[in-house]
Amino acid sequence: MPEGHSVHRIARQFDRNIVGREVSASSPQGRFAEGAAILSGRTATEVRAVGKQMFLEFDDELWLRVHLGMYGAWDFAGEIVVDPTIASANGRMGQTNQRGTVLDSAGENSLTSIGAPRRARVRVRMSEQTTGLPEQEPEWPPPIVGQVRLRLLTDSTCADLRGPTACELQTPDEMLATVAKLGPDPLVDDVAEGEERFTAAVRRKPTPIGQLLMDQSVVSGIGNVYRAELLFRARQNPHTPGRDVREEVVRDLWRDWVRLLSIGVETGQMMTMDDLDPAAYRAAMASRDDRHWVYHRAGLPCRVCGTEIVVEEMATRKLYWCPSCQA
Template structure:
């Protein structure tokens, strides 16, 4: 599932290529026909991300709400002014990288015929975007959008005043293992399996520690590291949590094998202490951790 950095990059791209533009909205697949009719012909005013949720606000105060889930992805295309990634979402084919940038077409003749189950298609005079496979795709009111925001925890990539303290409060009031709490979107919005494993390792926190047993200082450091790591992901378009000193000699970007401390490195020696990296399951998800550094 795409983690929060990908959704924030999506929101940025939507703002860049569709912000302030009147859009034709359709549902080639037919599953979003009624919602598309509510949005068709209106101007997209603002694209927003909170955690793994994206909201496109239109000029009549109606929102397109999208949660990509495990299989959702957006594809983009257009003329030479319509730039950015050509595909963002899941499933990943090459690590956490997005598809290549759009080269732009010298003579743009409009969007291609829909391929596959396109839930919603957005079209401006300069380009198009197709959504497939999303868990949530809905046209909602501002009150409904506010209700979704209200169910979510603070987002490290928004990092608004008071968010750090609110995360610390939410984490420390629960007896649940911290490894589960970091993936609980009502505690911290946007963190997925990779950031969870990497942040816990980087702060040397035992994944099974109950939230209410973590002191406020350590909880604050988990928030700070999530802010730093996820901000790097927004900048780079992929998740890299290791420093350049750990990459293959001469590499200017991290090879996939060098990008993480513990994620998908089970059975290999810990980069810090040499202990074999462990793999277990918690909350029906794989957890990667170092028994030497995190106990």
């Protein structure tokens, strides 16, 4: 499932390529035909990302709410201006001497801007790698590929939505009510106020901290990868009830989330390892297998103590952790 950094990056793509433009909307799949008919001919006026949800406003105060869920994806095609937040990862995660282009296994340039407007097709889904596939005079508008729930088309840019958990129109009051149910997002809410809300919510609940970090009413945007990595970085047992986690640890979890989310938005990578030498850093940016402390490393030795990383199921999701470092 896309995590918070990905949805913020997608929202920024919309801000640069769709907001301020009139759209032609359609539902090739047919499941959002009525909503698309209402949107068609309107101008997109604002976009917001909160946690794992994106809200796109159109004139007459009409909002489109999209939650990608496990299988949702946005495809962009046409004249794409890629957001400059990926322009540089230098200085992040303690790295100050990285130069040059680093492409990961999905083809994303993690350190330098993909560039100015170009004819391209861009796919954003799941791990939210953004890959430009140059074409020569592509067909316009692009042909429909797969089950497209919603197509938003401007005079030069196409955005296709596939497989979302939620795709619905909302009034301003309905949008605000949806957001009100979500926990704090460090890129939306005041960071200090968010810390207080998060700390208070965790400290009053008997639910294991490993579940609370995935509860979007407690904190927005954290998914399976960030959950595992945040808990390991804090050396926190995921089974400890929230109310029993020391307050300073809860606050440290929030502050670490603020930091990792910012890095994720800027680089497009869920980079969670610190103090890597230049070669290790480049390897980590190029491969997910070298980017995390415990996530997806079941059966492998802990990078710190050598104990075998375990995987178990917590609230129907896989939880990776070190039973020694996080005892």
